[in-house]
Amino acid sequence: MLFEAIILTCIKELNEERSASSIYHLLKGKKGIQTVQDAFLFRLENYYRIYPTLTRDDFERKITELERKKLIRRGKESNSFYRLTDQGHVLLKRYKMKCFYGKRFGDAANIFYSRLLLLIQTLTNRNMGNTTFLPIIDDRKIQYWIKQIYPKIKGKEKNWLKGLYQELYNLLQPFSELEKGIFVHRLTGYKRYGLSIEQLAEKFSQDRHDVILLLESVKHQMYVKVNKEKDLYPHLSFVSKNSIPAAALTESAKTTYRLLQKGYGIEQIASIRKLKINTIHDHIVELAISVPDFPIEPFVSPEEKMEIVQAIKRLNSFKLKDIKNAVPDHIDYFQIRLVLSNQNK
Amino acid sequence: MAQQLLEKELQKYFGYPTFRPGQKEIIQDVLEGTDVLGVLPTGSGKSVCYQLPAMLLEGLTIVVSPLISLMIDQVKQLRAMRVPGVTTLNSFMDVRQRQQVLKNLHRYKLLYVSPELLTHPATVAHFKNVRVSLFVIDEAHCISQWGHEFRPDYLKLSTVLDTLEQPTTLALSATVTPEVQQDIIFSLKKPNMKKRIYPMDRPNIVLAAEKVNSDEEKIEKIIRLLNTYTVPSLIYFSSKKTAEKTAAILAKAFSDRHVTFYHGGMEQTDRIAVQQQFMNDQLDIICCTSAFGMGINKDNIRLIIHYHLPMQKESYIQEAGRAGRDGELSLSLLLFTNQDIHIPEQLIKQELPEEETVFRVFQYMTALYNQGKPVPEDLYMENQFELNEIQWRFLKFQLEKHDMIKGNYIHLTTEKSKKAYHSILAFIRERHDWKMKKLEEMVQWVNSKSCLRESLYAEFQSSFSPPIGPCCSRCGLDWGKLPLLEKKNKVISYNDWQQQLKYILQVGEDIETE
Incomplete structure (x- = not known):
């Protein structure tokens, strides 16, 4: 149900202005600037990258299913655009949506969670005198983190386990029985490997998509809570320290940014970097979204900006093509995207 | 190395007190620099035959293994056991990770690598700068077209051995007929390889x-x-x-x-x-x-x-x-059941490209060649012609074998193309018939009235x-x-989330929770 509700929410917010596959990219967390920009534009940034392992097949199957259940139907203009049916609206209204913080804290929450899982596995094994076990987290960065911090913990395993227990116990209180169950049975301890997604789905009689998404939502909420009340969660906030990945910008956009700051123009940058103008445009839109106070004035005059803003208001739409048709010819797509990037921040 | 010493090293690195049948003989051979074809039954600890020498020999041991997931598992297990200097090179890693490994080859003792990466010219060059003391071919039956899992890339291994100036070589497999054993030795161009064959029947x-x-x-x-x-x-x-x-x-x-x-x-x-x-x-x-x-x-x-x-x-x-x-x-x-034969029949079909697809691929290659274009990406070809990975790999290898593809370039003349086309089709038929024959043997076995063993x-x-x-x-x-040893697992898992959390975190009842 959660998976369906999320897709329904996205379809509702996209308002037939973007195709179904943009939802797929959103949930999967595609790095392309179009996806990131749309996420903000349609206020869907909280769902950004909440399901990175989603496959195209599963997604399309779900869309077909929603259509069959008459919760959505194909849009008037194009086959790949959908809208909610009345039934879909009713269902969505009744559903209590789970909380996500995808774009803002999703990555950090996952780093936090992976560290926590590996730390618990390490602590419980060490506490039993076992130093050789197969780490459940593959990520070398997470393994490196454990290696770095472990000297501080060494010898205090018992206290740490007690502390983590106490804090997780408190932290889990507000969640439903189902969410608590999924969270604790996913944990791996000494000689006890946590349940796989499939096993959790079977144990709790849930759809596997929902298990994945429920767990994701729990991770996000835990992360936010721990960071809001650091004093209440000393052990967990230690685990979450510095888990925000370095700048969200792509390397290439950073290079473009440096050149912009040195005073080069778009065409110059394109020729220096041997890239297409369009690529540089993408970088600038990315910068406008991610860098606070990034000035868009060098690329859009105040008059042009006004034209675009008014067109958006008049049309009540974020559809690039419609906006383009409604503004004077000298205004291009790049300028429209820049103004849009400023809309929902 | 003296007998007891080897056992001591085995204990030190892997924690086993004694060798299983065959392991010690093979290890002694490779430590002395003898090329060996080792056939040991499943579950007899084949990997120790090269893992221990890798620790004892100076320089690098390369292990070619056909299954990436298996390689990754092995590396993980060795690392968990704190065996030093183990790593892998495979196509799941991105270019930067691979470069990292290739630049630091001298730091490793044991490297697992997939055949398609090892045989890549850019990779092989790196190995010239390090001392390769042992070259291991795991699942060596993959080198033979008459083995049960033929992997074309394995055929290029004899060239790699030349480039590396013929390091000591150990070919390992679990199930090979004498015919395939000969084929392995022949394909590696090592007629003097010592055969260490252990019976594969399992009396228990x-x-x-x-x-x-x-x-x-x-x-x-x-x-x-x-x-x-x-x-x-x-x-x-x-x-x-x-x-x-x-x-x-x-x-x-x-x-x-x-x-x-x-x-x-x-x-x-x-x-x-x-x-x-x-x-x-x-x-x-x-x-x-x-x-x-x-x-x-x-x-x-x-x-x-x-x-x-x-x-x-x-x-x-x-x-x-x-x-x-x-x-x-x-x-x-x-x-x-009597109907069951259709499933493996279907699977055999799926391993080989269809004749009509081969025809279309040839047409397409000709068109590309005339436009002066290179060979497209694997993924593109697979999608375009609805080939699965195994089918396209098979076909690509055939095209390479017939000199129609060299690296990324297409070379063809009408004459050559015609000949290659017919020869590839004939080969596909031959493979298909051979696999059907193997299946037939399996069917005969399950239906046989006499002793199954x-x-x-x-x-x-x-x-x-x-x-x-x-x-x-x-x-x-x-x-x-049957007197099978019973094993009742008492899996502890609590329905109450708090109990489960306590249990995992090893927290006793003395903790105040409310």
Whole structure:
């Protein structure tokens, strides 16, 4: 149900202005600037990258299913655009949506969670005198983190386990029985490997998509809570320290940014970097979204900006093509995207 | 190295007090610089034959292995055991990670690498700068077209050996006929290779094959068997879907036991979780495809059931051989219906490209050549012509063999193309017929009226050891009365989330929670 509700929410917010596959990219967390920009534009940034392992097949199957259940139907203009049916609206209204913080804290929450899982596995094994076990987290960065911090913990395993227990116990209180169950049975301890997604789905009689998404939502909420009340969660906030990945910008956009700051123009940058103008445009839109106070004035005059803003208001739409048709010819797509990037921040 | 010393090193690095049959002989050979073809039965600890020398020899040991997931598992297990200097090079890694490994080759003792990466010219160059003291070809039957899993890339290994100036070479396999053994030696161009062949029959495994009338009857039989014996069990399927479905049925039928499924379509983390749960006795029954098993060191599996017909005896021997590694009595049961042959037939078809597709690929290559364009990406070709990975790899290798593709370039003349086309089609037919012949042998075996043990191994070796328990279902078997060692897993798992959290975090009752 959660998976369906999320897709329904996205379809509702996209308002037939973007195709179904943009939802797929959103949930999967595609790095392309179009996806990131749309996420903000349609206020869907909280769902950004909440399901990175989603496959195209599963997604399309779900869309077909929603259509069959008459919760959505194909849009008037194009086959790949959908809208909610009345039934879909009713269902969505009744559903209590789970909380996500995808774009803002999703990555950090996952780093936090992976560290926590590996730390618990390490602590419980060490506490039993076992130093050789197969780490459940593959990520070398997470393994490196454990290696770095472990000297501080060494010898205090018992206290740490007690502390983590106490804090997780408190932290889990507000969640439903189902969410608590999924969270604790996913944990791996000494000689006890946590349940796989499939096993959790079977144990709790849930759809596997929902298990994945429920767990994701729990991770996000835990992360936010721990960071809001650091004093209440000393052990967990230690685990979450510095888990925000370095700048969200792509390397290439950073290079473009440096050149912009040195005073080069778009065409110059394109020729220096041997890239297409369009690529540089993408970088600038990315910068406008991610860098606070990034000035868009060098690329859009105040008059042009006004034209675009008014067109958006008049049309009540974020559809690039419609906006383009409604503004004077000298205004291009790049300028429209820049103004849009400023809309929902 | 003196005898006791080797045992001491074995204990030091891997924690085993003694060698299993064959290991020590092979290790001594390679330490002395002798090329060896080692054939050891499944579950006999083949990997120690090169892992220990890798630690003892100066320089690098390269292990070519066909299955990436298996390589990754091995590296992980070695690292967990704190064996130093182990790494891998495979196509799951991105370019930067691979460069990192290639630049630091001198720091490693043991490197697992996939054949397609090793044979890549850019990779081979790096190996010239380090001393390669041992070159290991795991699953060496992949080099032979008459082995049960032919991998074209393996044929290029003899060239790699030339480039590396012929380091000591160890070729390992579990199930190969004498014919394939010769083919391996021939393909590696090492006629003086020493053969160390150990019998593959397993006297502690009772063999059973039984014909039933329907899939429902298979399920009935399985349930009855699992009712009789509470033992760690594996059930093999050819189809992921059937494996999942059956796992659900069995989970319902045995609410007190832990049942799950495993196949290649699952995420890496979950695959590891299931493997580890099984090894830790958290799981009793796994419904799986052939993706499960390789590299699993669980020695108390007592029951192996085949729900579908394996494609040839070699795969059957390998899968059945995962039972009873500890030498205790175990049972391997194959269930089949008369209709079952259609599944492996279908699978054989899927391994080879269709004639019509080959025709279209040739047309396309000609067009590309005329436009002066290079060979497209693998993924593009696979999508464009609806080829699966195995089919395109097969076809690409054939095109390379006929000099129509060199690196990324297409070379062709009408004359050459015509000849290659017909020769490739002929080869596909030949492969197909050969696989069908292997399948036919399998079918004959399950239907045979005489001793299953004798006919299973006849092709591979001249005799077999007397079984420690009943021999097989043809020689007489009392189903309900096999003295299989029972293993009741007491998996602790609390329905109450707080109890479970306490249990995992090893927190006693003395903690105040409210």
